[in-house]
Amino acid sequence: MDGLQPSFGGGRPPKFSNEQFAELCEYLKEGQPWTPRAIHTLIEERYGVSYDPAHLSRKLRASGMHYPKPRPMDPRSPRQRR
Known part of the structure; x- marks a missing residue:
């Protein structure tokens, strides 16, 4: 049974270290x-x-980060009438 277990690490290594990602999150929050x-x-x-x-x-x-979704126009603006 031991020979049937995979010997790989479980996927691609992360592109960011935990410290870099924490730094990015702080920068984005500011x-x-x-x-x-x-x-x-x-x-x-x-x-x-x-x-x-x-x-x-x-x-x-x-x-826990959220960012606004782009909108084609401001929803608060009055509609143009023809």
């Missing part, structure tokens, strides 16, 4: 609000790491 595109650009420029946007949003939500 400069709210952030858009997903701005966060992605910040990570690429500051850490040289690229994440898939869907994975990045899951990772940030899991750490």
Whole structure:
């Protein structure tokens, strides 16, 4: 039975260390609000790491971070009539 157990570590190693991710979260909390595109650009420029946007949003939500969803227009503005 011991020979049937996998000998790999269980997946790809993380791109961020725990310290780097904690630093990123603190930086993002200070400069709210952030858009997903701005966060992605910040990570690429500051850490040289690229994440898939869907994975990045899951990772940030899991750490308690939330960011506003972009809207095509301000919902508070009056509708234009023809």
